[in-house]
Amino acid sequence: MERLLMAKKKKVPKITINRLSLYYRQLEMLEAEGENIISSERLASMTQINPAQVRKDLGYFGEFGIRGVGYEIGPLKEQLKRILCVNRIWRMSLVGVGNLGSALLRHQGFYIRGFHFVVAFDSDPEKIGMEVVPGIRIYHVDRINEEIKKFDVQIGVIATPADVSQYVADLLIEADVNAILNFSPVHIQVPDCCLVENVDFTVKLDILTYKVSQQIYGKRDRR
Amino acid sequence: MERLLMAKKKKVPKITINRLSLYYRQLEMLEAEGENIISSERLASMTQINPAQVRKDLGYFGEFGIRGVGYEIGPLKEQLKRILCVNRIWRMSLVGVGNLGSALLRHQGFYIRGFHFVVAFDSDPEKIGMEVVPGIRIYHVDRINEEIKKFDVQIGVIATPADVSQYVADLLIEADVNAILNFSPVHIQVPDCCLVENVDFTVKLDILTYKVSQQIYGKRDRR
DNA sequence: CATTGTGAACTCATTCACAGCG
């Protein structure tokens, strides 16, 4: 078993993974700019995180730095790729080819990072058989089980209206997809074996409006 | 000053606001189903949160429950609306009318909740003057300052490519927009007076792939 | 000698457990 991928001893906080993803993205940008070395201090300031936090986050997975110098950008980036398991291609399916779904299918950012849509599903008869994006055909949701296995999908992306997202999630799980990225505004119920991440922009808007109201009425709590 | 909007005494954790938004959404659904009363226990199980957590979250803002009974759904929903400051219309502008931007403009969920797009901006000459959605005209980003004031925009939504999002954020701040919902995959730098929430789906995918790899190699850490 | 790596101290968040009350 690949031991280096695992955390050293202590449990890795969930939020650490979140931050590793941010570090990774920053390193990609730095590498593109031709940089070679970065200190925890600078990486921290770029991601608006405490330098000790950066070092601790990395420390869960190994010793990647050079004392007195910093971190080599290329190698550190590769380590993060391995830790996050993004040093490979992931095949994804989309369910719900509406406004948002179509935009996700066309979104270049996914492809570049190795997240490839290979098939899409919808319940609208008008859309069945269409290719919103060349190469990605839309099937009826009834065929999820069948096609997901055919296309060897690992990640299901849900972009349906709220009222059917649970139904769709059940179909995906039935088809052995155990990783779901859920854009619908409801928390779906899944068995323990299935992983779900929610992308919930209405919640983000609510947080914004709450904070705006605090700015107006209250003393600002700065950070 | 509206005193009820403020927290009672202790500082409200950021995550509490996140959860309040989830409770609010759940209450909307329950109300639509004709329910009248809910216990912290049931609201908790629906949102996958601990019941004491639910009560504590609400407790920061007042006493909304009836001991021995639970919470009246309608009134509690109204309280949450006031706390989150979503009992009004918020005018938003979109910057970056690409795949994702267009989908956001068309997204019904925003409108229903009182988040109204009133104007959009892009740098592509082809798009200037178009109305992707009836009533919402696209202006050149150079006119952000001017039009934002004309339309009295309170929230700026950034859906541009990463390389221009900081530039666009600066323009919004210049135009006195101090609340930004950022869909671009970079953390933008803003002054203290400006609030930013990031919607970052690549990070969510990275978290998923990390967890999937843990499922395969490690012992599952369940929750 | 600048910067990493990390135990220890601290701060913040969650959960428990029960008093308070309708």
Next chain:
DNA sequence: CGCTGTGAATGAGTTCACAATG
């Protein structure tokens, strides 16, 4: 009697501060 509201106990995550070291 049942469920809320909340102080107290626990747990998790962050930051400090400094020893270790290339």
